[in-house]
Amino acid sequence: MPQPLVSSAPVSSADLPVELLAVLNRRGISDPKLVAALLKPAAAPAAMDHFPDLGAALDRLEIACRNAELVAICGDYDADGITSTALMLGVLQRLGANPVAAIPSRQEDGYGLNVAMVERLSSQGCRLLVTVDNGISAREALERAQTLGLEVIVTDHHTIPALMPPLLALLHPATTPKGSPYRGLAGVGLAYVLSRALAQRLKRVEALQAALDLFCIGTIADMAPLVGVNRLWLQEGLKNLHRSKLPGLRALAQLAGLEDRSIDSQAVGFRLAPRLNAVGRLADPALAVELLTTSDPNRALELADQCEALNRQRKDLSDGIEAEANALVEADGPQRPPFLLLAQNHWHHGVIGIVAARLVERWGLPVAMLAGEGNGRLRASVRAPQGFAVDQALQACAHLLERFGGHPAAGGFTVMAHQVAPLQEKLSELAAQWLEGRSSALLVAPEALLPLGRIDADFLHQLQRLEPFGVGNPTPLFWARHCEVKRMRLLRGGHLCLQLLAQGSSTLTAMAWRWTGPEPSARFLDLAFRLRQDHWQGQPRLQLEVEALRPSAAQAVVLMRGKRRYQCEKQGSDLLIRNPAGEELRVPWLAHDHDVQNLHPHTLAIVQEAAQALGLVA
Incomplete structure (x- = not known):
């Protein structure tokens, strides 16, 4: 097994590189307490204090578990809905209930719970439905359930309608108090909250086996904001995801090239989640639910192979439709x-x-x-x-x-x-x-300057301390100036590959995926990029994922304040700012050791903005 590029030794927050502190500062996280909370989130508060209907839902589910009752888990066909369904099925089964999955077909039924599903489940003797990742807008289906005597627990994170449909209990992030750490939950997060609370009530926490694995997949796949309990539980779950006890997840990871190595949020979002989503997009989502709930490793591999084939089909369809759509726009x-x-x-x-x-x-x-x-x-x-x-x-x-x-x-x-x-x-x-008031151009706004010579395994390790990355905590977008291009080539699929001189004779690979612009001709480029760890032929390596590029500009950064233009650059340990009249301000600038508070507020604002643009801590 290849050795990782980074160690797992703990480091204090004060040791974050200046470029990462600049990123956090730009995001409004400058107080050391806020930085510490980002690196180590607070424990989750009691869910009963945040979800008004949780008690009613637990009362009804406890009865179902004690009586081995038939319970329908009505999910959705995307990765969030599939993982939510699999999570609830596994936990309820271990707690003694008799759960069955009921997910509509994307092609035949469309999204969410519908009347036909309710009538079919009722005819099968089901008296309790639990929706996951849907249900709040299914008024007609919920009204039909009420007339047939079915009780419904709705767990959903989509917009609550003005007129509430009939239901027994609702778990929804919007029903939590303002500022609640549960506010950002996706469907699978709500399923996890409900399952966790039920297992704790029944004193059967072992029933949650692998539930956190499914939470990680669904949360990242649905692009839920990675704040609050989402961040807390992802930090806990991702570190063990590659050791999942679910045969289906292990088989999926194997086919995705993730076997025997750590799985981060990027690997989930770009390798695992698309394979689950492909099933719901093109076939019966029951295939993916079975994959995530089977205990048979051989069956898991068979199902994972089917997911892989569907994912290849999904890629071909997407590429063809995208070409047609872009042609329509360009016309x-x-x-x-x-x-x-x-x-x-x-x-x-x-x-x-x-x-x-x-x-x-x-x-x-x-x-x-x-x-x-x-x-x-x-x-x-x-x-x-x-x-x-x-x-x-x-x-x-x-x-x-x-x-x-x-x-x-x-x-x-x-x-x-x-x-x-x-x-x-x-x-x-x-x-x-x-x-109105926005530029029509596609603007790229890097968060900090990161010279290529600063990029190494240690910097990557420090960057990884800010994970998981996603909505609410995006992967930092850096930029580098005057990058020398040693080699450039267009790859199959329209990807642009650059070999950049980094330090001495060493090089870094930069990839511009799905490049649509002309092939750059300049020898020196300014790049906006995200830093990733890639694997090539089984070996880890650092790679830049290019967001934008341009021919290399002057060494100075230009700031516009109204119609006034300021040139800013770093000279040694000083920050040099030149105003439109040619006057210069030189500020000594060492990380954690500068005093600019005696400056005029207007000048101070320019200094702080210049420091951010140049990758310094403002």
Whole structure:
């Protein structure tokens, strides 16, 4: 087994490199107590004090466990819903209940609990339903359950409707107190809270075996904010994920090339989660639920092989639809609408969400991808850049939609074909309002300067102390100036590979994935990048993932304050700032040892901004 690049020796927060302290400072985390809380989150408070309906849910589930009652776990077909379903199935089974999975087909049923599912489960003798990662907007299905005498516990994190549907109990992040560490939970997080509380009540904590593994997969896959208990439980769970007791997860990791080595949030998000999502997108999600609940290693490998085949199919479909979608956008020329609404009857429902996310990344605009559903209807997946609230936009268009749901970053809807034109008009109006005052350019804003000579295994180790990375705690975006390109080549798939001179004769590999720009011709480049640990032929190595590049600019950083232009640079241990009149201010600047408080507030603000831009602690 290859040795990792970094050691696991504990280091105090005061030892964080200046570049990482600059990143945290830029994110508003400058107080040492806040830094310490980031590195080691506080213990989770009692869930009973944060979820008003948790007691009622536990009372009913305890009865079900003691009486070996049939309980339907009604999940969703994405990775969050699949892991939530598998988690609840495993825990309830160990606690004595008789749980069964009930997940709708993406192609035939669409999202969430529906009337047909409720009627089928009722006819099978089921009297208790637990929804995971869905249910709050399924009014018709919940009303039908009520008339049939079925009790329903809803665990969901999607937007709560103005009129609450009938249900026995609701676990939802929005019902917790303001500032609660439970506020950012995804569907699998709520399933974990419920299962954990039930196992503790029944004094059977061993029933939670592997539940934390599934929590990690679903939370990262659903891009839940990695703050509060999400951060706490991910820190606990990720360090042991590669030793999971679930045969299905081990088989999946093996096929993803992650066998016998630590699994971080990036590996979950880019290697494991897509393989689970591919099942729900293209096939019966029951396959993935069985994979995550089977105790038979041979069956696990067989199911993992099926997941792998579906994932390859998903990639091919996504690439083809993406090419079509970009051609449609480019056909509009530079005067494209502020909201990209694209429709083709033949597009596959299972992958349009992936393609929508790629288009957001490329064009910087909200995107809806619509595929034909039959009977004059189209079904859509919506994705948007940060700041544009998808759920609010869809709510504003409710009168035009047959069905809709989602959260700020993503959503979906069903619409009649004759309503598509007015829908695009309304969504473009909302997007135009959002874009007012924003630059139309795709801006890349690095958080700290990181010279290539500073990048080594020790720096990576310090960076890893800030993990897990994701929504709410993104992987830091660094930049480096005047990087000498030793070799450059375009790889199959449109990826740009750069070999950069780092220190002496050593080089660093930089990858610009899915590169769409021209091949750079300059010998020296400025790069915006994220630092990763990659594995090549079984060996770990450092790699830069390029977000943007440009021909190398001057050594000075230019700051604009209104119409005034300031040039800033680091000279030795000093910070040098030159104003438009050519006057210079030189500030001695050593990490943790500088005094700028006697400066005028306006000058101080420029100094602090310059220090951040140059990778210093402000």
